[in-house]
Amino acid sequence: MTILKPPRYLSGTIIYLSFAATGVGMALPGSVLPILLAQWSLADRQAGLLLFLGWLGSSLGALVVRPSRVRSLAAGAFLAAIGAVGMAYSSSWSCFLCMAVFGLGLGLTMTSTSLLQASRHPLRRGAELNRLNLVWALGACICPTLATHSLRIASARAIFSFLGLFFALVGLWTLLFEPDSIADSTNRTPLRSKWSLALWPLTLVLAIGLPTGIESSMGGWIAAYVQRTQQTISTTVTAGSCFWVGLMLSRMLASSILMRRRSERLVLIQSLCTVVAGTLMLIASKASLGMLAGVFLVGFGLGPVYPLLLAIALQFSDNSAIFFVAGLGSAFFPWLTGIVSSSTSSLRTGLVVPLTASVLMLILGLRLARLTDPVGLQK
Structure with missing residues (x-):
């Protein structure tokens, strides 16, 4: 479905920005947790469940990556967008479902991006994955400061909405401009061995x-x-x-x-x-x-x-x-x-x-x- 192959530097920039955004996404619920607790009148037990569902979704996202890394990346970005927008407009009961979808999308995006970049840089795979790791940590690192400054002029709803819009754009970019890459099916591990x-x-x-x-x-x-x-x-x-x-x-x-x-x-x-x-x-x-x-x-x-x-x-x-x-x-x-x-x-x-x-x-x-x-x- 790729319309036009973009310049390598532009493609790499989008990939790194989206990976940094997953770091922001993973750190964001904790950064604005006091606001969410007050907004939805949640007890600590319920807040713990909210975080549990987000991280569990992220874990499951790592298991549903398909041989087409590009399509998996696009699917993950769209799921993250849906989850983020859902978090922006959810209630005290629907936020749990939205958080699970948000985490699933982030996990799918992170895993497919890592596998995609590893396949694109086979001779320097370790260095590439290390860069992705640092970019993710950078996104998580700046998230608390970004969230605090954003809350001064907007609300938690606006922050999640903006993040959802960003991931939606990443999904569209991936489908339209990123060249597809299919993993070698002969090297895939049998399901019983995988578990x-x-x-x-x-x-x-x-x-x-x-x-x-x-x-x-x-x-x-x-x-x-x-x-x-x-x-x-x-x-x-x-x-x-x-x-x-x-x-x-x-x-x-x-x-x-x-x-x-x-x-x-x-x-x-x-x-x-x-x-x-x-x-x-x-x-x-x-x-x-x-x-x-x-x-x-x-x-x-x-x-x-x-x-x-x-x-x-x-x-x-x-x-x-x-x-x-x-x-x-x-x-x-x-x-x-x-x-x-x-x-x-x-x-x-x-x-x-x-x-x-x-x-x-x-x-x-x-x-x-x-x-x-x-x-x-x-x-």
């Missing part, structure tokens, strides 16, 4: 969903937590930015020459310890500076953990079941945080969920560290 988890050690299967779960819990709840504790807009915005900035910086460092010369084992253990220390500081501190430092350390420590665990997993198999397990962690932990928060009437207590996950991740990580390549970090 098998017996290919990986149990310790790895248990650990792979923890970093994504902590990331989604912190990204989803930090704005609401800081607002209730500090009750200042500037600190609330800065806290969300600190988390995503820490995540982005650590991923940049993890792909640098300096980090490649270090042991994977050392990087993994140091990162896990940083996550635990940051989470403890965030929960224990009541001062703005301590909370901001804690949330930055959590993000900075989390950055390299999932890529390292994924690198270990790929030593055993490269089928997609392990990606789905990782996605389930990102869906369940924000939900559990909301449930604990509502049950105890304390979001501070709710954050014990990601704290427990970080301690468990450290314990499992110490056992997995011996499986890492001693030569160095291979992202």
Whole structure:
């Protein structure tokens, strides 16, 4: 259906912008969560379910990518657009369905974009995927600031509507101008093998969903937590930015020459310890500076953990079941945080969920560290 093949630089720019927009989309519900809680009169338990459905939809989106990466990308962009517009005009009950559609579209868009760009750059696939990873983190990083400035002149409805319009345009661009690419069907994994988890050690299967779960819990709840504790807009915005900035910086460092010369084992253990220390500081501190430092350390420590665990997993198999397990962690932990928060009437207590996950991740990580390549970090 491609009408005209665009210049490579223009096509690449659109692809990168759309991938950055998925980062914005994943961080946006957490960034405006205090507004959504008031707008729809949601309790923390319901807000946790809202975040759960979004991340679960994102996980499922990774499983429905078709051999045509371009059509999958277009379908994901259109679903994200429908979900975003639905979030803008939904009620306190329809928002859950719209959030699930929004997450499904984002997951489908992210996965198909990664596969599409990997196939277009076979000789520098690692570098291309790393750039996409950084672009996504950049979008998530600037989302809290963009959301706050937008709320001064508009509403959450306008923000979701604008994002929906952007994804709709991306879908149209993809259908009309991006050359199609069909994956080699002979290399596809049989369905039974794709869903098998017996290919990986149990310790790895248990650990792979923890970093994504902590990331989604912190990204989803930090704005609401800081607002209730500090009750200042500037600190609330800065806290969300600190988390995503820490995540982005650590991923940049993890792909640098300096980090490649270090042991994977050392990087993994140091990162896990940083996550635990940051989470403890965030929960224990009541001062703005301590909370901001804690949330930055959590993000900075989390950055390299999932890529390292994924690198270990790929030593055993490269089928997609392990990606789905990782996605389930990102869906369940924000939900559990909301449930604990509502049950105890304390979001501070709710954050014990990601704290427990970080301690468990450290314990499992110490056992997995011996499986890492001693030569160095291979992202």
